[in-house]
Amino acid sequence: MEVNELFKQRSITACMKASYNTVTSDIRSLVKQTWVTHVPFAVLLAIVLYFLLPNKSLHDWGEANPMASFILQTIIYAATLVMAAVSFWHLLPHKQLCPQGEKRKPGRSLVRILRHFGGFLMTCFLGMMIVGIATFIAAVPTIILIIAQLYSQLGALQGDPLGVPGYFTPLLFLVFTLTSLLIIYALTWLGIALAYQYASYKVQDEEKKKLKESQQQMAVAGIEQMAAEEEESKKY
Incomplete structure (x- = not known):
């Protein structure tokens, strides 16, 4: 993502389109830059999802070793949350959200986000709808396997064999x-779209600030001119 291309005034749909172009223009480069964080995040998500599914053997082990089960789950869940933050922070290095030569000010960035919160919320809503549709399509094999796991474990609870291959x-x-990896990359598209939107709002705020300063200067110049004309009229 080039900084010069990032800081342009765009609509919400234009930000989404720009994000799509960024993701699809060089997929190999994107994967090369993000796999270090996205793959571990996907693995952790897979483990979390596996823990949430009914599993008699895992449940029996947890009852036999409650402390070990608690520690293991705590580590996995905490690592997943940390990896989520690291993954998306790595996706958008903070220097890309600030033009070259300009020092980043987190407080001002937070104020800008709060000021344009409605726009970000709309982008998230539309983006999550798109991600949700893509996720449902990508998750069809997962749903089938989850159903098979449920029926298998229900049979195991009744004393029947699992009925699934090893x-x-x-x-x-x-x-x-x-x-999980596909979902993460779909969310990557949304994250980049939000970055484009943030940059667009930054450009808008700067243009409004310049316009306001220009109007103030014109007002001051007008007052000074009127004062000068009044002084001239007093002389005559």
Whole structure:
């Protein structure tokens, strides 16, 4: 994402389109820059999702080792939250949200976000609808495997054999990871769109500030001119 291309005045849909062009113009470069954080994040999400599914053997182990189960789950959930923040912070380096040569001011950035909160909310709403549709399509294999896991575990609770092949759990984890990765990259598109929108609002605010300063200067010049004319009229 080039800084010069980032700081332009755009509408919400234009920000989304610019983000799409950024993501699709060089997918290989995007993956190369983000896989270091996105892949571990996807793996952690897959583990979390696996923990949330019914699993008799895992449940029995947790009851037999409650403290170990608590510590393990706490570590996984905390690592997932941390990795989510790291992943998307790495996606948009802070220097790209500030023109070259300008020092970033977090307080002013926060004020700008709050001032234009409605616009960001609208972008998130529209973006999440698009991401939701894409997620549903990408998650069809995952949904099928989840249903198979549910029926398998229901049978296990009644004493029946699992009825799934031995490679089912690794396959389930692999599909969870790939689906999570697709969802993360869909959210990456939304994150870049929000960055474009932030830059657009920054340009708008600067233009409004310049216009206000120009109007004030014109007003001062007008007052000075009127004062000068009044002085001239007094002389005569």
